[in-house]
Amino acid sequence: MATAAAASLVADASNGSTTYDRMKAIKEFDEAKIGVKGLSDSGADTIPEFFRHPQSSLSDLKPVRTSVAKGIPVIDLSSLNDLAQRPKIVQQVKDAAKTWGFFQVVNHGVATSVLDSTLEAVKNFHELPHEVKSKYYKREEFGGVMYTSNNDLYRSSAACWHDSIQAWLSPMPLNEEDLPEVCRKEVVAWNGHVKGVGEAVMELLSEGLGLDKGKFKELSFPDVRVFVGHYYPYCPQSDLTMGITSHTDPGVVTVLLPNEVKGLQVRHDGEWVEIEPVHGGLIVNVGDFLQIVSNGEYRSVEHRVIANGSKEPRVSAVVFFNLYRWREGDVYGPLPELVSADRPAIYRDFTKEEFNSNFYSKGLDSKSFVDKIKIVN
Ligand SMILES: O=C(O)CCC(=O)C(=O)O
Ligand SMILES: [Fe+2]
Numbered sequence: 137m138a139t140a141a142a143a144s145l146v147a148d149a150s151n152g153s154t155t156y157d158r159m160k161a162i163k164e165f166d167e168a169k170i171g172v173k174g175l176s177d178s179g180a181d182t183i184p185e186f187f188r189h190p191q192s193s194l195s196d197l198k199p200v201r202t203s204v205a206k207g208i209p210v211i212d213l214s215s216l217n218d219l220a221q222r223p224k225i226v227q228q229v230k231d232a233a234k235t236w237g238f239f240q241v242v243n244h245g246v247a248t249s250v251l252d253s254t255l256e257a258v259k260n261f262h263e264l265p266h267e268v269k270s271k272y273y274k275r276e277e278f279g280g281v282m283y284t285s286n287n288d289l290y291r292s293s294a295a296c297w298h299d300s301i302q303a304w305l306s307p308m309p310l311n312e313e314d315l316p317e318v319c320r321k322e323v324v325a326w327n328g329h330v331k332g333v334g335e336a337v338m339e340l341l342s343e344g345l346g347l348d349k350g351k352f353k354e355l356s357f358p359d360v361r362v363f364v365g366h367y368y369p370y371c372p373q374s375d376l377t378m379g380i381t382s383h384t385d386p387g388v389v390t391v392l393l394p395n396e397v398k399g400l401q402v403r404h405d406g407e408w409v410e411i412e413p414v415h416g417g418l419i420v421n422v423g424d425f426l427q428i429v430s431n432g433e434y435r436s437v438e439h440r441v442i443a444n445g446s447k448e449p450r451v452s453a454v455v456f457f458n459l460y461r462w463r464e465g466d467v468y469g470p471l472p473e474l475v476s477a478d479r480p481a482i483y484r485d486f487t488k489e490e491f492n493s494n495f496y497s498k499g500l501d502s503k504s505f506v507d508k509i510k511i512v513n
Pocket of ligand 2: 383384385439
């Protein structure tokens with residue numbers, strides 16, 4: 137049944153643009169609940185038209201070839217608790233957050249076997265039979281567990297070639313029974329591990345701003361975690377679409393665990409640089425909120441994922457540390473400790489409502505919140 141739905145979707149794509157009813161095609165795809173994986177599995181050698189991105193956004197698909205040495209910084213956390221070594225690590229994290237907005241951490245204390253089983257669990261979920269997986273298919277704003285294909289399906293200018301499963305880990309009391317059985321144990325375990333890594337990184341980031349080690353924790357930055365398990369199946373026309381279009385992450389930091397299939401690129405000095413994951417490492421990036429509270433010291437940098445042209449699926453387990461504990465009527469903005477006559481605030485204060493409404497209403501490719509609240513002299 138999944139295959140029949142996929143076949144009719146692909147047939148629609150070749151109808152010719154005059155008769156192509158884009159909304160109808162999107163709705164059919166959504167209602168079939170087959171995900172992009174279902175389209176990929178159908179064996180079609182073309183993609184539905186609503187996955188095709190405008191030529192303008194495809195023209196710079198090829199990244200700059202980069203050696204590991206030229207890529208995002210790799211930071212060794214093994215001597216984190218050595219007081220003589222720590223300042224050096226703080227400096228590395230600070231430099232990376234200021235320039236690239238991205239870095240990889242190695243020797244972070246989580247066993248490679250745990251990383252591997254987390255990715256395997258995400259993969260196993262996405263490779264469940266249609267009858268089982270489709271029960272989780274939803275298209276709602278947040279809460280609980282949700283498997284979806286393209287968050288922005290109805291709003292964005294073009295769909296992206298990937299599926300994902302999302303779960304609120306904290307502080308929503310995650311009802312473990314709600315998680316699909318095939319990845320339940322691993323997602324729950326990952327929540328514990330990633331919290332530890334996130335806290336350690338946030339302490340370094342906090343120190344890098346000249347603040348107390350515990351400042352971010354005090355501000356509850358490690359407390360809100362959303363898990364997203366992405367799956368980028370083989371795409372038969374990977375040069376016509378994207379895995380995820382260029383965007384910045386809205387929250388504090390993101391901790392990303394990728395499998396070995398490449399595809400993630402980060403914008404650096406006006407060029408797209410491919411990230412080469414170090415096996416056993418984790419990728420960390422600064423989100424918009426951290427750029428704002430750091431008064432622009434740290435940078436939330438655009439990144440994207442190329443559609444996967446290899447037969448091996450690309451899998452990533454992403455945890456977003458977001459902000460949550462807004463006090464009623466409070467406003468947020470650059471931390472007062474980081475604002476002075478020499479370094480005036482470059483962002484205005486904003487409310488929770490403003491932040492959330494921007495987050496929920498913008499398509500992945502529209503203007504960022506950071507730009508909207510920038511103070512222009
Ligand atoms: O899958 C990836 O490597 C990146 C995902 C990503 O950028 C995101 O979910 O915000
Ligand atoms: Fe992202």
